[in-house]
Amino acid sequence: MTDMIAAARDILVNAQNLVAFTGAGMSADSGLDTYRDAQTGVWENVDPHAMASIDAWARDPEPMWRWYLHRKSLSENAHPNPGHRALAELGAKIITQNIDDLHERGGSTDVVHLHGSLFEFRCTICSRPWKGATKPQHIPECPLCGNLIRPGVVWFGEALPPREWDAAENLMSTTDALIIVGTSGVVQPAAGLPRLAATRGVPVLEITPQPTALTPLATVQFTGRAGEVLPLLT
Structure with a gap:
C-alpha cells in the first residue's frame, strides 16, 4: 500500500488538470445507498422502471x-465524507454520476452532474426551471404551460x-x-468517458472496494472505500 500511495502521489503532484470521475460509491461513506449492491442497493429495493422512467412518471x-423528495431529504441529512473533502483539497474538477450535492458541500467548486440533481426541478414539458416550494403532498404546476414539475434527474431512456x-467530454x-x-x-454512456482520457495515455487512479469494468484502465488501483483511501493521497 505504501508504494501505491507514493506512486499515486507522484502522479497527482505533477497533475495540472486533475479530474475525478465519481459514482454512487463516492457517497456510500456518507450513508447514501449505492444502486447495485446485492443487499442494500437502491435498485434491489425499488423497481427502477417504476421509479426512474418517464413512462412511469406519465402513468x-x-x-x-x-420518492424523489424522500431521497432529497436523505441527501440533505447526509454529510460530505473525508473523500469528498480530499478531492476538494486536491483541486480536482469533478464529473459525477451522483445526484446529491455532497461534492459541493465538501468544497469542490467545479462539478459536472451527468445525471442531474435532486436539488433541481423543471417542467415536464417545457423544461422551465422551478424554484418554488416542493412538498410531498402536492406536485406543483408550471406557471408557463401548466404541466407538472418534475425532479431534475435523468431517468432511464432519457x-x-x-x-x-x-463539459464532461472536454x-x-x-x-x-x-x-x-x-x-x-x-x-x-457515462462509463465511456474515462476511456477518452485513458486512450491518450493519461495516468488513471481507481479507488473501489472491488474490481470494476474500468479497472483495466487503472495505472494504480486501490481496493478500498473513497472515504478511507482518498485522504491518504492528499
Whole structure:
C-alpha cells in the first residue's frame, strides 16, 4: 500500500488538470445507498422502471414525486465524507454520476452532474426551471404551460443533458490525471468517458472496494472505500 500511495502521489503532484470521475460509491461513506449492491442497493429495493422512467412518471407521478423528495431529504441529512473533502483539497474538477450535492458541500467548486440533481426541478414539458416550494403532498404546476414539475434527474431512456455531457467530454479530453472513484463502470454512456482520457495515455487512479469494468484502465488501483483511501493521497 505504501508504494501505491507514493506512486499515486507522484502522479497527482505533477497533475495540472486533475479530474475525478465519481459514482454512487463516492457517497456510500456518507450513508447514501449505492444502486447495485446485492443487499442494500437502491435498485434491489425499488423497481427502477417504476421509479426512474418517464413512462412511469406519465402513468403515475405522485409516488415518484414523493420518492424523489424522500431521497432529497436523505441527501440533505447526509454529510460530505473525508473523500469528498480530499478531492476538494486536491483541486480536482469533478464529473459525477451522483445526484446529491455532497461534492459541493465538501468544497469542490467545479462539478459536472451527468445525471442531474435532486436539488433541481423543471417542467415536464417545457423544461422551465422551478424554484418554488416542493412538498410531498402536492406536485406543483408550471406557471408557463401548466404541466407538472418534475425532479431534475435523468431517468432511464432519457438522454444526458447536452451541456453537461459536452463539459464532461472536454474535461476528459484535456485532463492530465484521472481519479475514478466508486463507480461500477457499466452505466452507459457515462462509463465511456474515462476511456477518452485513458486512450491518450493519461495516468488513471481507481479507488473501489472491488474490481470494476474500468479497472483495466487503472495505472494504480486501490481496493478500498473513497472515504478511507482518498485522504491518504492528499
